[in-house]
Amino acid sequence: MSKSPQTLLLLMTFIMSLVFSVWQVLLNNFVIEQAQFTGAEIGMLQSLREVPGFLAFTAIFILLLIKEQSFALLSLAVLSVGVAITGFFPQVLGLYLTTVLMSVGFHYFETINQSLTLQWVDKRETAGFLGKALAWRSAAALSGYASIWIIMSWFKLDYVWMYALIGGLGLMMVLTITLYFPKFEVGEPQHKKVILRKKYWLYYLLTFFSGARRQIFMVFAGFMMVEKFGYSVTEITALFLINYVVNLLFAPAIGRFIGRIGEQRALTIEYLGLIIVFVSYALVEHPEMAAALYVIDHLLFAMAIAIKTYFQKIADSKDIAATMSVSFTINHIAAVVIPALLGLLWLHSPQAVFYIGAGFAVCSLVLARNIPLTPAQGNEVNWSWNLKKAPHRVKQ
Numbered sequence: 472m473s474k475s476p477q478t479l480l481l482l483m484t485f486i487m488s489l490v491f492s493v494w495q496v497l498l499n500n501f502v503i504e505q506a507q508f509t510g511a512e513i514g515m516l517q518s519l520r521e522v523p524g525f526l527a528f529t530a531i532f533i534l535l536l537i538k539e540q541s542f543a544l545l546s547l548a549v550l551s552v553g554v555a556i557t558g559f560f561p562q563v564l565g566l567y568l569t570t571v572l573m574s575v576g577f578h579y580f581e582t583i584n585q586s587l588t589l590q591w592v593d594k595r596e597t598a599g600f601l602g603k604a605l606a607w608r609s610a611a612a613l614s615g616y617a618s619i620w621i622i623m624s625w626f627k628l629d630y631v632w633m634y635a636l637i638g639g640l641g642l643m644m645v646l647t648i649t650l651y652f653p654k655f656e657v658g659e660p661q662h663k664k665v666i667l668r669k670k671y672w673l674y675y676l677l678t679f680f681s682g683a684r685r686q687i688f689m690v691f692a693g694f695m696m697v698e699k700f701g702y703s704v705t706e707i708t709a710l711f712l713i714n715y716v717v718n719l720l721f722a723p724a725i726g727r728f729i730g731r732i733g734e735q736r737a738l739t740i741e742y743l744g745l746i747i748v749f750v751s752y753a754l755v756e757h758p759e760m761a762a763a764l765y766v767i768d769h770l771l772f773a774m775a776i777a778i779k780t781y782f783q784k785i786a787d788s789k790d791i792a793a794t795m796s797v798s799f800t801i802n803h804i805a806a807v808v809i810p811a812l813l814g815l816l817w818l819h820s821p822q823a824v825f826y827i828g829a830g831f832a833v834c835s836l837v838l839a840r841n842i843p844l845t846p847a848q849g850n851e852v853n854w855s856w857n858l859k860k861a862p863h864r865v866k867q
Contacts, residue, residue, distance in 0.1 A: 490554050586796075690809075
């Protein structure tokens with residue numbers, strides 16, 4: 472195994488996805504069977520889980536104390552410990568605390584992992600690499616599902632053992648790669664303060680709408696499968712498996728495709744497809760068609776890789792870590808607000824929720840058309856607004 476930064480990034484991604492996928496897929500059964508959760512408790516738990524993502528901008532202050540590579544590995548360790556001890560606290564308060572601990576590790580890792588990827592991977596190779604990383608995530612999640620089947624079905628071990636074993640395995644893997652890989656250098660020293668730059672406004676808006684659409688997919692598309700079409704737990708799990716297999720097979724090719732056609736065209740394809748998917752969600756009447764839309768929706772989201780590669784091309788290299796921290800918070804503004812507001816709307820009109828999702832996709836499409844065909848520093852947008860003059864065209 473090569474001791475390259477890219478290999479380290481892929482291995483860290485694998486560990487994160489393996490540990491988190493097991494926590495996620497067992498959660499609903501565990502909290503109901505062991506902690507007697509009702510809708511109120513699970514709603515509070517999911518809200519608490521998103522708070523560390525909303526506070527991801529604080530990562531930049533921790534970088535005052537430790538370097539990014541060490542921070543990423545430490546975050547993975549915290550994630551693994553949080554999952555490992557989950558089964559030992561089958562009470563409301565205990566589950567809230569272990570969830571927050573797990574989520575702190577997860578969200579800090581995701582923030583720093585994105586920053587390191589954009590610093591360690593060459594701009595010409597980033598789209599392809601991110602596609603490969605998506606495939607590794609999918610392979611890890613499938614491995615996590617297989618471990619649940621083996622440990623809980625074959626060996627008849629309960630939740631305490633499942634969580635402890637997968638969290639302990641994650642911790643051992645983190646320790647192994649920490650000792651195996653050297654400390655890699657980043658490019659320019661990163662800013663250690665919160666940064667909001669006017670020239671990144673298009674990236675910020677694309678990130679916000681991406682988070683909003685993803686919440687509709689994650690919260691309401693799956694809920695529709697159960698409420699409207701009566702999908703069982705087994706059938707929903709099968710849909711997850713199909714999504715992961717599709718990503719495993721096609722994500723690397725999607726990454727290379729984005730590298731060939733560029734960010735503007737790739738995001739245009741994604742958003743046109745999402746408009747059709749969300750409108751179809753609102754109108755669909757057949758469970759098989761709904762399942763097909765669910766898989767297509769998940770596949771289209773892989774093209775959001777192009778938002779990251781767009782930022783990499785327009786960013787000052789020393790801004791990357793700070794901007795990744797801020798963008799993760801921007802993404803999670805939607806995660807805190809959208810489920811609650813649209814959950815109320817769902818009670819009156821589920822179709823309206825998906826039409827709003829289509830509206831978000833339309834906004835994203837308009838924004839995507841403002842990405843230059845060859846984005847670079849000094850060529851961040853096609854159209855910008857000068858407060859003292861009329862809108863003006865930026866040369867490509």
